[in-house]
Amino acid sequence: MSAVSVGPFPRPAVAVDLVILTVVDTDLKVLLITRGLPPQERSWALPGGFVRVGEGGTGGESLEAAAARELAEETGLGEGAVFLEQLYTYGAPDRDPRGRVISVAWYALVPSDRVTQVVAGSDAAAARWFSLGGGSLPPLAFDHAQILGDAVRRVQGKIDYAPVAFRLVPEQFTVPELRAVYEAVKGTDYDAANFRRRFRRMVEDGLIVPAPGKRPAEVGRPARVWRWAEG
Amino acid sequence: MSAVSVGPFPRPAVAVDLVILTVVDTDLKVLLITRGLPPQERSWALPGGFVRVGEGGTGGESLEAAAARELAEETGLGEGAVFLEQLYTYGAPDRDPRGRVISVAWYALVPSDRVTQVVAGSDAAAARWFSLGGGSLPPLAFDHAQILGDAVRRVQGKIDYAPVAFRLVPEQFTVPELRAVYEAVKGTDYDAANFRRRFRRMVEDGLIVPAPGKRPAEVGRPARVWRWAEG
DNA sequence: AGAATAGTGTCTATCAGACACTATGCA
DNA sequence: TGCATAGTGTCTGATAGACACTATTCT
Numbered sequence: 001m002s003a004v005s006v007g008p009f010p011r012p013a014v015a016v017d018l019v020i021l022t023v024v025d026t027d028l029k030v031l032l033i034t035r036g037l038p039p040q041e042r043s044w045a046l047p048g049g050f051v052r053v054g055e056g057g058t059g060g061e062s063l064e065a066a067a068a069r070e071l072a073e074e075t076g077l078g079e080g081a082v083f084l085e086q087l088y089t090y091g092a093p094d095r096d097p098r099g100r101v102i103s104v105a106w107y108a109l110v111p112s113d114r115v116t117q118v119v120a121g122s123d124a125a126a127a128r129w130f131s132l133g134g135g136s137l138p139p140l141a142f143d144h145a146q147i148l149g150d151a152v153r154r155v156q157g158k159i160d161y162a163p164v165a166f167r168l169v170p171e172q173f174t175v176p177e178l179r180a181v182y183e184a185v186k187g188t189d190y191d192a193a194n195f196r197r198r199f200r201r202m203v204e205d206g207l208i209v210p211a212p213g214k215r216p217a218e219v220g221r222p223a224r225v226w227r228w229a230e231g
Numbered sequence: 232m233s234a235v236s237v238g239p240f241p242r243p244a245v246a247v248d249l250v251i252l253t254v255v256d257t258d259l260k261v262l263l264i265t266r267g268l269p270p271q272e273r274s275w276a277l278p279g280g281f282v283r284v285g286e287g288g289t290g291g292e293s294l295e296a297a298a299a300r301e302l303a304e305e306t307g308l309g310e311g312a313v314f315l316e317q318l319y320t321y322g323a324p325d326r327d328p329r330g331r332v333i334s335v336a337w338y339a340l341v342p343s344d345r346v347t348q349v350v351a352g353s354d355a356a357a358a359r360w361f362s363l364g365g366g367s368l369p370p371l372a373f374d375h376a377q378i379l380g381d382a383v384r385r386v387q388g389k390i391d392y393a394p395v396a397f398r399l400v401p402e403q404f405t406v407p408e409l410r411a412v413y414e415a416v417k418g419t420d421y422d423a424a425n426f427r428r429r430f431r432r433m434v435e436d437g438l439i440v441p442a443p444g445k446r447p448a449e450v451g452r453p454a455r456v457w458r459w460a461e462g
Numbered sequence: 463a464g465a466a467t468a469g470t471g472t473c474t475a476t477c478a479g480a481c482a483c484t485a486t487g488c489a
Numbered sequence: 490t491g492c493a494t495a496g497t498g499t500c501t502g503a504t505a506g507a508c509a510c511t512a513t514t515c516t
Contacts, residue, residue: 451494
């Protein structure tokens with residue numbers, strides 16, 4: 001009775017799609033998979049899947065749990081290891097040729113030192129990191145190009161006022177590494193001296209603390225190592 | 232066949248809920264309705280309704296169309312008359328006792344001079360504007376208190392960098408009226424002189440143009456009238 | 463010593479907060 | 490003339506951009 005009381009109207013399918021981002025060297029990258037099934041078989045797409053709902057239309061997993069589950073299946077990265085935040089919900093009636101599919105999109109930020117273990121743990125037929133910018137992205141299935149663009153704009157905006165850059169570097173990082181993340185995300189160069197000043201204020205505010213050791217450089221003077229102070 | 236190919240899995244119901252905000256005098260207000268049906272009959276709630284999906288699980292209205300439709304039904308305000316933007320999607324498995332209901336929440340900003348026509352056009356049994364702050368809000372149904380809080384925080388953040396304040400004042404407005412909107416939204420006072428300086432820069436950038444006439448004040452010196460330059 | 467990168471100091475323009483001040487309309 | 494509100498000018502401290510400079514490591 002309880003499930004029936006929301007009415008006998010037709011219901012859409014509800015999916016989650018993931019924009020999984022990282023920065024390697026000076027490049028912002030996104031993890032894409034090749035679809036193994038129709039429709040749009042063999043075209044590149046964002047990883048995702050349907051939200052699990054209990055029999056009778058009650059219970060099941062939360063949206064965040066569905067996103068975290070897909071993320072773990074796709075990357076092998078466990079809960080809490082990466083930043084995961086809801087982006088936007090896409091529901092145009094014709095966005096999926098199979099019928100009415102509403103997609104709750106999420107974006108994830110993967111630290112650069114975990115990128116190597118990601119593709120290995122993937123259970124997709126094929127998963128690959130693609131650089132954004134430079135026009136090297138393949139055509140994407142459904143409305144995934146739109147979703148990807150929205151995710152990138154969200155991170156670009158958020159990096160200026162929220163501590164998201166730290167989710168893209170290893171736990172221990174140097175100032176030039178952090179600056180490279182900003183430059184990759186925003187697509188512009190930052191003056192090294194001015195960036196350091198902003199960074200120094202974060203140190204003074206206790207947001208960042210020194211970590212032991214220095215980073216041996218391939219060439220030039222080694223950099224000091226730092227660590228984000230919060231959990 | 233096409234609708235079936237997304238699988239025979241149980242599907243959630245999908246709804247839209249609306250946080251309809253306005254500023255009257257110095258108060259930020261939200262439009263709430265009393266639920267005419269169980270569950271939580273007679274408790275106050277955000278206006279909302281289910282997204283219409285075609286028979287066979289294809290087609291139907293977009294999420295934005297569903298939100299705009301509910302807004303029009305609830306307030307009598309036509310398309311494009313008010314600012315409407317997606318907020319967040321709520322999907323905890325137990326958020327609705329009737330079963331699995333995923334809600335795509337939107338928020339709307341109603342200009343203060345349209346507030347009077349709003350309640351008249353409502354088709355709800357009872358609809359009322361409630362002031363936020365001052366603790367005068369009634370308990371809300373489901374997770375609507377959470378949604379309302381998220382909406383207010385979104386507007387508070389967005390007013391600093393996006394032209395949303397102009398969606399809360401009449402087409403023609405004075406600087407003190409605009410300042411009152413900022414103060415109501417942010418919950419803090421603004422120095423009148425410094426606010427004017429920010430405002431003057433927007434005039435210099437062509438974002439705001441003078442409108443004819445002055446606003447006759449009840450008391451004191453009348454204020455000049457301005458108009459937002461865009462669409 | 464020289465090359466390469468890490469890190470510092472400083473000048474300047476811009477902007478926000480604080481606040482003293484002037485202008486206008488009305489009783 | 491006095492009151493209430495609209496609107497201006499200016500001082501100060503914080504911050505971002507530009508850029509010249511010093512420091513450390515390796516070959």
